[in-house]
Amino acid sequence: MAEAAGSPSHGSLRPEAILREIQVNLLECKVCFEKFSTQQRERRPQNLTCGHVLCLECITALSHPLLKKLECPFCRKLCNAENNSPCQVLCDIQELLLSRSPRSFDPPRAAKGDLGWATGLRSMTLQLCKAFGGWDSLINPTGIAVFGSSGTIVVVHDGERRVMVFNPQGRKLHSFGKKGQADGEIFYPLDVAVAPCGYMVVTDAGDKAVKVFTYRGTHMLTIKNSFQLPWGVDINSCGHILISDEQAGTLSQVTMDYFHGVPLQHQTAITELQHPRAMACCQVTGNTAVMEHLIDDTHLEKQQHTRLKVFTKDFQLLYQTDSFSLTLQSTTCLSMSGVAFDRDGDVIVIDSNQGMIWSLGKLQNGPAPVLLVGDHLIHPIGLVSTALNNRLCILDSGDHTVKIYSTKSDDLPMI
Numbered sequence: 259m260a261e262a263a264g265s266p267s268h269g270s271l272r273p274e275a276i277l278r279e280i281q282v283n284l285l286e287c288k289v290c291f292e293k294f295s296t297q298q299r300e301r302r303p304q305n306l307t308c309g310h311v312l313c314l315e316c317i318t319a320l321s322h323p324l325l326k327k328l329e330c331p332f333c334r335k336l337c338n339a340e341n342n343s344p345c346q347v348l349c350d351i352q353e354l355l356l357s358r359s360p361r362s363f364d365p366p367r368a369a370k371g372d373l374g375w376a377t378g379l380r381s382m383t384l385q386l387c388k389a390f391g392g393w394d395s396l397i398n399p400t401g402i403a404v405f406g407s408s409g410t411i412v413v414v415h416d417g418e419r420r421v422m423v424f425n426p427q428g429r430k431l432h433s434f435g436k437k438g439q440a441d442g443e444i445f446y447p448l449d450v451a452v453a454p455c456g457y458m459v460v461t462d463a464g465d466k467a468v469k470v471f472t473y474r475g476t477h478m479l480t481i482k483n484s485f486q487l488p489w490g491v492d493i494n495s496c497g498h499i500l501i502s503d504e505q506a507g508t509l510s511q512v513t514m515d516y517f518h519g520v521p522l523q524h525q526t527a528i529t530e531l532q533h534p535r536a537m538a539c540c541q542v543t544g545n546t547a548v549m550e551h552l553i554d555d556t557h558l559e560k561q562q563h564t565r566l567k568v569f570t571k572d573f574q575l576l577y578q579t580d581s582f583s584l585t586l587q588s589t590t591c592l593s594m595s596g597v598a599f600d601r602d603g604d605v606i607v608i609d610s611n612q613g614m615i616w617s618l619g620k621l622q623n624g625p626a627p628v629l630l631v632g633d634h635l636i637h638p639i640g641l642v643s644t645a646l647n648n649r650l651c652i653l654d655s656g657d658h659t660v661k662i663y664s665t666k667s668d669d670l671p672m673i
Contacts, residue, residue: 285352287313288657289320289331291389291634296349303345308335311345331392384650384663386634390428391659401449401491402640402653402660405456405473409644411651411660414447414460421450421458421475428660434475439465442477449536449640451491451499457516459499461488468501470514478519481512490537495544495571500527502534502548509534509548509573527573532565536608536640540599544571547597547605552580564594566607568621577621584618584627592616592627600643606630606650608638615641615652631663 286293287303289312295301300315308330312320320328321339328339391399391413399415409426420435421444435444445464452458456473468488470479486505494500499512509528512521533551540546550565565580584592596608605618605625613635618625636656643650650663 280351284348286634287311287316288636289313289316291386291661294348294352296352303348304342305345306330306337307341308333308337311348314342317342384631384665386661387664388428388662389634389659390424393658395430396422396658396660399653399655399658399660400447400639401461402642402651403450403452403458404642404644404651405452406454409649410452412450412452412458413653413660414444414450415658416446420444420447421460421471423473424660428662432475434471435460441480444469448489449491451493453493453499453514453516454497455516457514459491459493461491461501463487463489468499468512470516470519478516479514479521481521481524484510484524489535490548492537492539492546494539494546495541500537500539500546502531502537504533504535504551507531507534509537509546528569531567536596538598540603542599542601542603545569545576545599545603546571546573547599549594549597566594566597566605566618568605579618579621579625584625587625587627596638596640598641598643606641606643608641608652610637610639613638613656615650634661 292301292313294303294313301313303311304314304317305311310330310332317328317339320331322328326339328337330337396413397416399413401414403412404410405412411424411426413422413424414420415422418437419433420437422433423431425431437443437445439445444460444462446462448461448463450458450460457478458471458473460469460471462469465482466485466487467480467482468485468491469477471477485501485503487503488501489504490502492500499514501510501512503510507530508526509531511525511527513523515522531548531550533553534548535551536549538547546569548567548569550567552563552565563581565578567578568576570576581593584594593609593611594607595610598606600606603620605621607616607618609616614629615631615638617628617630631650631652635652636654638652639655640653641650648665652661652663654661
């Protein structure tokens with residue numbers, strides 16, 4: 259896959275970033291997300307005949323008990339389970355990294371003396387407690403949302419049914435949104451939000467529209483001819499729909515009468531944004547965060563970096579920072595790509611390039627980056643913080659999964 263514009267080459271990464279990429283992308287099984295281990299037989303990395311690498315336990319679990327064959331979960335080739343061989347290269351790399359004490363490269367994390375949930379997720383030790391999805395159910399997912407206190411998870415993706423609805427444990431409840439451009443169909447979804455009444459709002463870049471559906475998938479409304487490229491969407495604390503338009507450089511606000519399925523008001527709240535994509539609304543403060551993508555045309559190859567802007571409830575600019583400024587304040591190269599708020603109002607950002615999730619705090623006195631998640635992520639593109647057991651739901655396009663992190667290791671069983 260071609261590298262996205264603006265993503266740093268491996269040569270520009272700092273040692274700690276390269277080390278973390280190796281640990282996440284090479285030294286863990288992409289089926290069970292457990293780290294490979296040369297000390298535990300079931301965790302040893304094994305080469306399938308197709309060339310992909312799994313741990314021995316997953317190979318055994320996926321194999322037919324009589325035929326001793328399995329379908330590779332990545333390329334779908336049929337492999338002989340008894341013809342796998344140890345991946346000595348990964349074993350050697352793991353032994354080398356362990357001997358060099360990688361802990362010295364760890365980015366700053368929250369201090370243990372901080373006050374629990376009162377200071378948001380910053381003081382929490384988050385652990386991966388569940389992962390679900392994969393190629394069999396999610397295809398190139400692009401957006402994620404959670405419905406209120408129920409914890410129902412909604413994902414938009416490139417499958418035949420564009421909207422997938424899961425319960426908090428990851429079991430599929432239903433799906434809707436047939437691929438297409440007719441009424442009630444979705445051509446190319448980018449993001450999704452869920453209103454307090456349960457209605458779902460989808461940005462459709464395919465026909466430059468915003469579409470509203472009931473919880474069960476009944477099409478209620480399509481707003482067209484008002485957007486050039488609708489991208490991010492969220493519901494603010496007043497129940498209004500906010501939409502970022504990547505090409506128009508605007509943030510629009512739509513007031514809906516959900517019962518009758520009609521828009522009451524549609525206005526442009528913010529103008530002169532530079533390629534805004536991801537955005538999020540804080541239910542505590544009413545603030546809105548927007549991620550701009552700044553393109554540098556002075557280079558022969560266009561380079562891209564990002565800038566985060568936070569606006570007040572009445573859309574006055576409260577604070578802004580960019581990836582370069584954040585990198586100067588942290589011990590690692592931080593490249594922002596997505597944004598969310600936790601339930602205490604702290605700003606959370608995604609670093610898709612390095613597979614990390616950071617908290618920046620409330621930003622009144624400037625950002626104070628604290629690493630929340632740095633393990634098991636490949637290319638995270640969306641996230642939402644929920645009040646349900648202090649969870650962080652992350653959409654990882656690298657392996658087409660939803661990964662749930664919690665402060666409790668036994669919050670949910672891994673699958």
